[in-house]
Amino acid sequence: MARAKLRGYVGDTREDLGATLDEIEHRLRPDVMAKKLGSWVSRSYDEDSTPWLIAAGVAVIGGVATVLWAIFADD
Numbered sequence: 001m002a003r004a005k006l007r008g009y010v011g012d013t014r015e016d017l018g019a020t021l022d023e024i025e026h027r028l029r030p031d032v033m034a035k036k037l038g039s040w041v042s043r044s045y046d047e048d049s050t051p052w053l054i055a056a057g058v059a060v061i062g063g064v065a066t067v068l069w070a071i072f073a074d075d
Helices: 003-027 030-047 050-072
Strands: none
Touching: 003 030
């Protein structure tokens, strides 16, 4: 490869790498991830709400059990 052609290839590769890193940085931003998570939860709940309702029930029971344990424990 000629030196000029090699420099052009390296420059193009650096630009591609820079664009890829910018895209990765964008996708890992907390606000972007929160939007994706929110849309996934909404879509999942709309498709079948049963697992979400069961999970909410288990969470409530766990919270109540923790409060009762804290109140009535013999520490």
